[in-house]
Structure formats: C-alpha cells, structure tokens
Amino acid sequence: MMLESELHTAGKEAAPRTRTLEVAEFLRARRPQLLEDWQRVMRTLHPERETQTTWLLDHMPQLLGVLADLIDHGPEAPLTDVPDEHAMSRLDGGFDLGQVSVEYALLRKCILRRLETEKALPAPGELERMEDALDRIVTRTMTSFSQGRQRILQALDRMTRAALDSPSVDSLPSRLLTVLVESALSVDSAALLLVEGDRLVVRAAEGLGASDALGISMDLNEGFMGEAGAQRQPMALRSASTDPRVVLPALKQEGLRAVYVVPLLEGEHLLGVAYMSSRTAFVFSEADTLLFRTMAQRATAHLVHARLQARERQAHTDAQRSLSQLDALLSSTPMGIALLDRDLRYVRINQAMADINGHTKEAHLGRRFQDMAPVTAVETFEPLFQRLMDTGESGDAFEFTIPGDARTFQASFHPVRGPDDTVQGLSCTVVDVTHHKQAEAVLQRAVDFREQLMAVVGHDLRNPLNAINASAFLLSRAEELEPAERRAVDRIRNATARMGRMITDILDFARSRLGGGIPVARQQMDLAEVCQAALEELQVSAPQRALLFDTSGDTRGCWDPDRVSQVLGNLVANALQHGQEDRPVRVSVRGGAREVVLDVHNVGEPIAPALMSRLFDPFKSMPSAAPQPDLARKKRSLGLGLYIVSQIVGVHGGRVEVRSTREDGTRFTVHWPRQEG
Template sequence: MLETESRAAGDKQASGARTLRVSAFLREYRVELLEEWQRAMRALHLGREAQPSWLLDHLPQLVDMLADLIDHGPDEILTTVPDEHAMSRLDAGFDLGQVATEYALLRQCILHRLEAESALPAPGELERLEGALDRIVTRTVTSFSQGRQRILQALDQMTQATLDSPSMASLPSRLLTVLVESALSVDAAALLLREGDRLVVRAAVGLGADEALGASMGLDEGFVGEVVRQRRPLALRSASASPREALPALRQEGLRAVYGVPLLDGDQVLGMVYMCSRTAFIFSEPDALLLRTMAQRATAYLVQARLQALERQAHADAQRSLAQLDALLASTPMGIAQLDRDLRYVRINQAMADINGAAPQAHLGRRFQEMAAATAVHTFEPMFRRMIETGEPVDAVEFSIPGNPRTYQASFHPIRMPDHTVLGLSCTVVDVSHHKRSEAMLQRAVDFREQLMAVVGHDLRNPLNAINASAFQLSRAQDLAPSERRAVDRIRKATARMGRMITDILDFARTRLGGGLPVALQPMDMAEVCQATLEELQVSAPERALRLVTSGDTRGTWDPDRVSQVLGNLVTNALQHGQEDMPVCVSVRGGVNEVVLEVHNTGEPIAGELMPRLFDPFKSHPVGTATQDVARKKRSLGLGLYIVSQIVRAHGGQVAVRSNQVEGTTFTVHWPRAPTLPQGA
C-alpha cells in the first residue's frame, strides 16, 4: 500500500483511477518493479545465461536514485552508481544499445505497473520521471562510451607494445607501463607469476619498482595471496597500514588503494597483477575495469607466449629427433622406407634407394609404382592397399628382382596415430642372399647325411644278419669250450646291440626324410608284449634283474613291434645309466582310456641342463660326467629316446620323465587304447 501522505494526495476520479506521487510509487513497488524488469531482461537475453550477479548488481540503487531525483528535481546530485553500472555492463560485454535497452525496459515496467495499479500520476510527475530517467541514462551512456574509448585506447597501446613479439621477460613490463600511463591515479603496478608454490614479482613499474622486482611470497600470504586463493578481483584500502600485508612493496609509507586481479587460464592460476595509489583510497570503477581488461589481455599474451615457447621447443625436439632418425637410417644396412596413405614416399634411406636404383631425394613425394620394379609393384601394391584398410602387418615376405641375383626379405607395418588412424606404412627390407646360400648348403649337408645314414643302415643289415645267424649256429654246438662259448655270447650280444642301432638309424632317417614312422595297428595285450620283450632282453643281459608288474585291463590297439621297440629302448637306457646292482622295474597299468607303461631305475639323476633336450637326437653328455661313464654312454648314438618319442607320437600318446636323487629315474608312456594316428604317420 502507498504511504498515508501519498494516499491523501490521490483523488479518486470518475474512471476509478487515483493520483499519486511517482517517487512514492517507486519506493512502494520497488520489489515488484525489479521482478518484472528481471523477467523482461531474461526474455531479451534468451541466448545468454542471465544471473542475478549481473542483472541486479546496481538496479536497486538506480531505482532509489530515480525516486530521489523525482523528489528533489534537477538540483539533486547524481552519485557514482550510473558510472559503476556502466562499467559493470562494459565489463560484462554489453554494447551501448543493450545498455539503453535495459533502461527502456525499466521505463516500460514502471508504466505497466502504474497502469496495473490504476494509478494516475499527479500533474507534472510523469515529466519529472522522464527527466530523471534521462539524466541517469545520459550519465550511464556517457560513462559507458568514455570507458569503452579509454579501454580501446589502452588495448591499442597494448597491441603496439606486442607488435615486435617481445620476450616473456619484457612483455609484462610493457603492459604495466600502458596501465600506468592510462590511469592517472595509478602510482605503481606489478605482475606476479606463479612458480610452484610461490608468487614471484616478474615485472614492476612506478613507485618502488626496483625493490619489488624479484620478491616472492607464498600462495597463502598477504593480499596478493588472497587474490589468488579467491580467484577474483579484490581491493585494499590503506595498504601501508594493513598488518596482514606480506609483500614489502605494498607496505611503503603513504600507500593507500590497492586493487588486484588474478590471471586465470581456465581453472589454472597463472599469477596476479595489482595496481596501487598514494592519492586514492579506492580506485574508480573505470580504473578497476581497465586493470581487469589488461589482466585478461596479459593472460592471453602470457598463454600465447608460453604456447609459442613450447611450440619452438617441440619443433627443436622434433628436428633433433629427425636428425637422429636420419643418421640411424643412413647408417643401417637394412632398407627402410615410409609411405603415406597414397603410397607416396615420405622417408627413405640409402639402402632402400639402392634397391630401387634411384637417389633418396628422387623418391620423396613419388608413388611406389613409379619407383619400384614392375614385379614388386604387382606383388606388393595390392598388399599395401589391404594393410592401409585393415591395419594388419605383413612379415617376412621373400622376393627377388629380375636381373638382380640377390634375395630380399621384407616386412611391412602400418603407421598408427594414438587413435589407431592409419597414416601410412613402414617398409623394412633385408638382403638375405648370404643366409639363403648358407641354408641351402646346410640343407644339402643334412640331406646327404640322412641319406647316407639310411643307406648305411639298410646295407648293414645283411652282413649283420649273417653274423647273427652264424653265431646262433655256433652257440648250438656241443663241443665248445667255455671260453669259446663266452666269445659266441659276446658276438650275439654285440650283433643284437648293432641291430638295435641300425633300427634306430633307419627310423631316424624316415622321420627326417619326411616319411614318418610306419605303424601297423592291431589288437594286442600290452602286458604280453612287454613280457616277451623283457625275456629277450634278459638273454642279452643275464647279470641284471628285470622285473615286470601288471595291473588292470592292458588290452588295446597298437603296433606290437613298435611297442616292443619302445620298451627295448627304455630298458636299454635304464641298464646303461642305472645302478648296476639294482633291478630295472617295468610296470603296465590299465586305465579307462589308456594304458600306462613305466620304466624305472635307480642311480644318478638326469642332469638338469639335459632335460629340455632329452628326446632330441644325437645328444651330447654334459661336461663333468665321469670319464668311464662317458666312454660307456658314448657307445650309444643318442637316438634311442628320440625314436621312443616319435613312436609314441605316432600312436597319439605322450612320454614324460621325472628324475631326482631320491626316487631315481622314471620314464612314463601313455598309450591311448584306440589311438588316432597323426597325419602322415
């Protein structure tokens, strides 16, 4: 409701309207007017985040000033509120038209509220309202225009100060000089940069500049630390008398106003800048806005200067890395090249250029098909296209060039960005001619050795069989003396051992010549085959005890001759390496899907370094073995266990060994009851 005096002044007219004083109306409906104005402003700035911090920063004071101007007329002195409002709008990025528009909206809100309340201003009241509004608008627009002009001039001077791309050391001083020259009340200014957990004065001009330069303080100390912590502009009155000020330059006698602004790059605090005065207790809003503008521009320059420094450093690092890469490419005998997605040469070393028959510089920017041989283009270009599309590498591709006797091996890998985008591909080419010749010579030597072993093993059988048959006939003679009978037994044992060696040689030759070990599967009882085999072995080694233990169902489908050969080789190995006064134990256990054969002997365990290659052919015994043992064991070709592994593999089974000082040595063979023969067996 209106004040009593206002109600007395109003008269009800025939239309139902009442007359009143506009100043009283403004004070009475101040809250409603501000709310209506806010809604109008939000509608005007739909694309802009309208916060009360800038909507209502000065408007309540402006409404009160408008009421005072209406009451006291033209003699009323305007306060600085219009100036502050103008600087606030300039700082917020408003243009002059928007400033004028918000006053026009205020005028409309007042008139709409008068109409809504059916209130008729007393004679002359609307004229005083219009005059007061015009004074406020004129003052605001004038301050806005002067402030903008002043800022533009300062920015122009800042731009001039940076035209010659000054260094990081001189740029802040130039910007501060522009500030001091643009604001008459500023006696000194300084810029502090954050370095770790300290703020260091890196530029200072004006009063006490020499003493201030280089000073530092913690992030939580004094006025400048408070500006950094709060990340917003702050003002300080009577700085020289402030007990909390830690920076010596701000404790100089007679120093009054200080205004500081943080230098912010997003969420990162780069430092702060301050200005101070001996004549003013508080800086005017135009001066404060000038410092804030200068701080924004200084931050941009500092960030740009840092980015440029980083860019220069990165460029120098890249040049250094490229120089190192070029030196590496030039020194390596391997051919290396890089191609882009269009298969143009980006980089190539001398070795690769020599393969193509042109200088490295002649390749750069040229397509692969222009520089490589036609046969290489036909072979590799489709491969390169697939690599660029799929990103899959290709390794170890051998090729040769017509007219060139050399053989090359090439590998190709995609060049990827961190996001896996394929930029092109890298090529490495190695001359493998020497290796190919060495491989061919080695292969011929191996083929000759294995063919010779096969021939020798086959041709030795006939004379060996004749010797064995003759010895058998001699052993049946009744009139042999004991010494003669022992000689015949030695002949039979030697021929038996030679027969096993020849069998191993022939089987080895079959495996290495690609034929594989032949097996003839048939139903059999493994226990019976093992019993018969041990009886034959006992004849050749009557002085050693051979024991057999069987359990479970030991029937299955295997090659009985090969099973006998496996057991013979394992028992012979046990007799040769086991303790001579201890038995060799053989066990055959029937399981659900397999039969397990084990051969165990006591004695020195197998050397650890021999275990990984125990089933390899032609094994040598480790250094440190007793001389007598080496002589005895070297009578073996080292093929027995290799043949065992091949026979078991041909049956689809597995062979393993465990050996230690306490338990002795045990070979375990797993025979599937119904083996699936490997391909080629």
C-alpha cells in the same frame, strides 16, 4: 496505507514538502513489484541469457534505492559508486553501450506503468525530479561504461603489441605483467604463477618485492593462491599481511591490504594464477578487477599461443632432425628401400634401391614403378602391389633374380597407412641374399651328407653287430664256462643290445630328417602287455637296478607294438642313466576313456630349466651333477633317445609331458590316444 492516501490526494491537500517524497516512497514501497516487472521485460529482450540466474537483478535493487535518494535530496545530492559498479558488471557480462541504455529506458517504463496501474498521481514536479535523477544515473553509467571499455581496449592493445614479435614462453609472462600493472589503478605489486608439475611457480613479478618473489614455488593446492586455482574462480582478500591463508612471502609484507587473485584457465585446464595487491586499498574497484580479469584472460590466450608456437617449433626441429637421420640411415644401409604412393610413383628411395633399378635416386622421384624397375620385376610385382594395397595385406620374402645378374634378391612389401587407417602407399625393401643362398646351399649339402652317412653307417653296422650278438648268445649256452667268462659274455650281450638301440635311433633319425618319416605299423594290442614284456628284457640287461611296473584300467588300443617298446626302452634307459642307482625306476600304464597313459619315473638330479625348452632336440648334452667317474658314462649317449620318443608318439597322435623337481624326481608321461590323431 499512508502512502496510498497520499497518492490519492496528490495535488489537492498535500503540502509541497510532502509531494516531493511521494515518488521516492512509492519506489521504496513497490520495489519488489518493479523489479519483477523489469525482469520480465528484460527476459523478453534477452532470451539468450535465460539460463543465467543472477544477471538480471545485478545492481538493480541498489539502483532503485539510489534513484529514490536522489529524488529525496535533489540535484545537489552526491551520487554513489553503484552506477559505476553496474557499468563494470554489464561490461564484464558482454553488454554493449546501447543495451545498457535500453535497460534504463525499460526501467523508466516499468515505473511509469506501475504508477498508472495503481492509479497513483504524483504531485506536480515529482516526475520531472525522477527523470532528472534517472538521467544522472544513466549518464554516470554510460560514462563509466565507456571509460572502462576504453581502458580495457588500450590495455589489450598494449598486450597485443607486447606479444607481436613472438617472444619466448619464458619472457612473455614478464611483458604481459608489466602492461597489466601499468594499466590498473591502486596496484603496488602483481605476479604470475604458472603450473609446473604439482607446483605453482612465480615466473613474473612487478612492483614491491618483485625481485624476491621470482622463482618461489608452492604446492598446487596450498594457501589462498591454491584455493583460487582449485575453485577456478577469482577471489579477494582485505588484509593479506594478516590473513593465515597467505603463504607467499611477498604477500606477507607488513601493511599489505587488498589482494585479488584470478585463475588462468584454458577451458577447465589450470595454467596458473595471477594476483595484484595494494597497500592503500582494502578492496579493489569494480573497474580495476574487471580490467585485471580481462587482461588475465588475454594473457592466458597469449601464453597458450606462445606455448603452441614453441611446441610447433620444437616439433618442426625434431621432424627435420628425424628426417636427416632417416636420410642418413637410408643412404648408409645396404638394403634397398623405397616408398611408393597409391599410383605406384616413387616418393622416397635410397641409393641401394636406385642401384638395383639401374637409375639415379633423383630420376626415380615422381616416376612410376613400371618406368624405373627392371621389366621382369614389373611383370612379377606390379599386380602384387595393386592386390596388397587393395587388401591391406603384407607380402614377405619374395625371391627374384634379374636377367644378366648372378645375384639373388629377397623383397618384402608392406602397406603404408595414414592417420585414418587407409592405405596411402607401399613400402618396399630388397636385400641381396646371394651370399646367404650360397652359404645355405653349402650347409645343406653338408647336412645331407652327414645324415646320409649316418643312415649308411647305421645300416651297415647291423650285420657285424648281429654276428657279435649271435656269437655271444652261443657262448652263453656253453656249460663249461667259468663264472668270470660267463660275466664277460653277458657284458658283450648287454653292450651289443645298447649298440642295437643306438643304431635303431640313428636310422630312425635319418628317416625323419631325410623326409621319409618314422614308419609305424598299427595293430590291435594291449599296451600294458607290450610294456611288461619290454621291461622284462630291459631288466635282463640291467639286473642290478630295480624296475617296478603296475597297470590299471583298460589298456587296449591300436598302436605299433615295436614302436611302443622302443619308446619305453628309450625312456627307461634315460631314467637308468640319470637316476640314482639305489632308487627304483617306476613304470605304470593307466587306461582312460580316450587314451592310455604311460608313466616313467625316477629319482635323481632335476633337469635344468635351461634344458627344458630343447629337451627333445637331437644331439643335445644332458648336464648332470653325478660324480666324476659316472659323468663320462652319462655323456656317452648320442642325445637321440628323447628325440625319437617325441617323433614316435607324434606319429601316433599323442604327446609327451615332463615334470622334474628335486623333491618329486623326474616323470615322463606319454599320452597314447586309442584312435589315430
């Protein structure tokens, strides 16, 4: 109320001393309203900064207080550092000198408009004192702003010159740090710590303790340095030597005071931190911290650029080395290799491919396929090349010959894709397979001869074997045979039965390998009845072994009864051969909804895991842990029985499963579909 009465009586009753205080008191009393007015006009002037919440006020409340003090004490009053700090803040915020000048002009208008709005009449001379005080503040701010910008420009220019000759990543930090220290005031030491893995390592140091600091490392999140890096914000200390957050020995020297840390950031990625320290100052000036931050940002840019250049040089070196190795590989390989572009022009070719085409390597480059390859190859492959590039498919194992050349070649073609997955060309590989084809023909003739011989031998052995079997049968009917003679006749009959099964396996193998396949004659039958009859015949040939049989469910279907008996015979023979002689062989037949399952189980040494993958291959050996006298007997098998089983079951549309463990024994399970698969 006192201020309001004084303003209404200004120029009439107030004494001169009182009039000199009125505008100053008005500024103090109306500071919230003046700040609100000033923020409103500044937002209108700078709409692009609307999202920033603190830039408007900044130092303006303190500046109004400084302005009021200067009006109170006159032109001889000392000016504080607030205008300098405001200048550095605006310089750091990206303002130019004209914008700083405009904001002071707007402040002046806001004060005058508020005086006019409230009808406050300053005493004579007070507005002039306010103008003089405001001019002092503006001049100080402009001067600090210009000097600060000049220092920054000079320092940045020096940093640019330090990095002009593209120094290495190892030497660049030391150069930049030297410029930084020489450009800042009140700095006794400074260092750059770079992120290496999960550590911060001192890679450059200048000033006090620099030689001892180099190479020292700390955890990435350790101490004050780690805290500044984690928060991605500059941080300051007032007394480094006594602060427990300081872990670097170089900063714990006695008497060390101010420390200012700036993170080096590439976007959000932390490259390291830079710090400066002082023995004389507890707090660095705004000008020094702004300069340090600006130079740290420029140092970061130089470091990133140097690293990119180093990676580029390394990538170029690696690429050249890879190309040299590729050229050496292409030159030494006997395989013909070429790369064609979309127009079927040769981009790269090795000597082997050039020799096949009958031209030099150099003559191929840039020329079309149709101009360099043999005519027959062009007619055969050029339409194929176009189709492969249009569809993106690959072409493998094309065999061809060249007229007048006895050699045989095999070619493969694959589309070459770019980074965007589009087909940019075609790779061609050609191999001389003449020797392979010749060896393959010789091998095939040998295989054909072997299989034909087996078929002939198997067929021709049946007649004498039948004669032996018939004679043994007649002898077994004779009543005057002694027991020893009868046992000898039984052994003859059992041996001929085994030989008959072996001959049948040989003939079936020959049919399957010579292309005829194993013939089957399907008919309606009861699988359980057929298996029981076959098992009774097997029991006669092995009276000393126990063969157990059980059945369940509907076991009728459409199969070849002779082939079913052959499958059961081979499986039971395998079980008798490899099972324990004092344990029975169990056979079961179970009828299901869509199939009938035949199961043959024996107890004995389990099948070796290495053999499982080739169990049904022909002519394999079956390792056994049987005693030595039995081992010779167990190895007399041709190794065709299980192969024939798999072929017969496959023709019927079924499958065979095997499980073999030491605890549960060995079990062959045959699935017979009721209908043809």
